[in-house]
Amino acid sequence: xxxxxxxxxxxxxxQFTVPxxxxxxxxxxxxxxxxxxxxAFLLVVEFAEDSVEMDGLNRSELEVQIAQRLRRSGIRLMNxxxxxxxxxxxxxxxxxxxxxxxxxxxxxxxxVKFNQEVNPVRxxxxxxxxxxxxTGLLGLIGVNRIENIRPEILSMVDxxxxxxxxxxxx
Numbered sequence: 001x002x003x004x005x006x007x008x009x010x011x012x013x014x015q016f017t018v019p020x021x022x023x024x025x026x027x028x029x030x031x032x033x034x035x036x037x038x039x040a041f042l043l044v045v046e047f048a049e050d051s052v053e054m055d056g057l058n059r060s061e062l063e064v065q066i067a068q069r070l071r072r073s074g075i076r077l078m079n080x081x082x083x084x085x086x087x088x089x090x091x092x093x094x095x096x097x098x099x100x101x102x103x104x105x106x107x108x109x110x111x112v113k114f115n116q117e118v119n120p121v122r123x124x125x126x127x128x129x130x131x132x133x134x135t136g137l138l139g140l141i142g143v144n145r146i147e148n149i150r151p152e153i154l155s156m157v158d159x160x161x162x163x164x165x166x167x168x169x170x
Contacts, residue, residue, distance in 0.1 A: 034132030
């Protein structure tokens with residue numbers, strides 16, 4: 001009986017035509033201020049699972065789309081050699097974590113974070129990497145619809161671009 005109930009629940013989830021998602025909490029209201037004065041940064045795009053690519057969402061293509069979007073918005077991206085010499089080593093991190101169910105769907109978490117070196121107020125003599133801007137999304141989606149996560153990721157990148165432009169390009 002328990003298996004049958006789980007099977008019905010999975011079938012109901014697969015019938016939706018749009019991904020079901022929940023917006024993650026926003027950590028600070030002034031997170032965009034941490035982007036002030038950043039002239040360029042590295043872009044890193046990672047997927048936790050290879051099966052996502054086998055099911056239709058290509059990481060390399062997504063990375064190219066994100067880079068083009070950033071550049072069209074007036075944002076300069078660094079290569080790894082430039083980045084390793086850059087003060088504060090800033091980078092935009094786009095991460096897709098997925099769990100593929102045997103019932104034909106993915107649960108997923110998208111994270112878009114801007115990371116950079118920071119110094120704690122209590123001890124400015126030390127430094128650490130930290131996310132100073134971030135957004136995220138949780139959801140479920142049918143395996144055959146995995147490509148529909150792409151607009152969600154691009155929308156979060158657009159949110160980053162708006163905040164970056166608000167403090168740097170005005």
